[in-house]
Amino acid sequence: MIYFEDLPLGEERTYGSVTVTRDEVIDFARKYDPQPFHLSDEAAARTHFGRLAASGWHTCALAMGVIARAVVHEEQAGLGSPGLDELRWLKPVYPGDTLTVRSTILDKTPSRSKPDLGSFRTRTRVTNQGGVDVLTFTSIVLIRRRPRI
Template sequence: MLYFEDLTPGRVFETASHTLSEEEIIAFASQFDPQPFHTDPQAAKSSFFDGLAASGWHTSSLTMRLITASELKNVANGLIGMGIRDMRWPRPTRPGDTLRAKIEVTGQKPSSSQPGFGVVQLRWTTLNQHNEIAMQLETAIWVARRTTTQP
């Protein structure tokens, strides 16, 4: 298990990768972000994206899936998010792109009101096969502290 004390600033976790297909992009967008540049390859050609692009929410959801299959799946009480800051998608994710994520611990603070827990700040960076940033965000998670036994 990973506890608050294990998630020290500077520690980096990496995930496996996943290659997105056109079918996955269209299926996700059809259900959750039904805009033509996400669902219709022909219409997408004349859009801002100049071709089919995955929804940013798809990129974010896929990143979460990759993280929950990484070593971070072992966080003692689960990945309990407290909020997201500065989420951005600097470039579109396309069919055939292979995404992976790097998660860096940027800070931590023990809880003053609940001594068995602490807040850990993380920066998620989702990279494509060219090491270009597809998504980045900052988040805080609520993490159990390691129980210490008194002599």
Template sequence: MIEPMYFEDFVVGQVTEAGPVAVSEADIIEFGKQFDPQPMHVDPVAAVGITGGLIASGWHTASLTMRLLVTGRHYQPAPGTVGLGFESLKWLKPVRPGDTLRLRVELLAVRASTSKPGWGIITNKMITLNQHGEPVQEMKSSAIVPMRNK
């Protein structure tokens, strides 16, 4: 079993990577039909005139990023760790059928919580890359993490 990571275990500059995950035309259309039914996500013919072909919804890319973050971890978050939200989310390049994505996470900041003793806040930059190493999405997010001896 992997030991849980507490606030004290996080160091600014830490980098982790996860992936890959392949994105198929069927995946794009299925997600689009359920959650973002715009023509460029669900209709390959209509998408040609709009975006030069079918593209994944940005929300699909964000969901795949979250999956890579959770399933690709090389550590176990300490019990009670919870995401606080996103400071930014940018879609930089379309994700197309046949793309393969991977995730790079860099720890930007760690600080003790001022309102919750025994807890700390970590801030990450998550960059989702395609098979060519091109960034397709960038997110900055924070989580609250318990201290080991809270």
């Protein structure tokens, strides 16, 4: 189990990658962001995207999926997040793109009111297969502290 005390400041971690599929782009857009440039090649061709583009919210969900699978696999003692700051969609994401998710630990704070908890902030970068940043955000993560014996 990985606890608050095990997380080194400044460490950059690569969580993994995911490839964006056309069917997922359209399915997500139909359900959650039904703008024409996320649903139709023809509509997207008439925009600055030039072709079908994934919703920024879909890109966030893909990044979260990569992160969650990694921290569950390694048994991190995480307890969710109270929020994000500085969310930026920097470049379009297209079907066929492979996204890689990396985070750097910016700071750590033990809880003053709950001695068994701490939090840390990370700067997360999502890059495409060309190494270009497509999404960045800063997140706050709650995590258990190592139990005292």
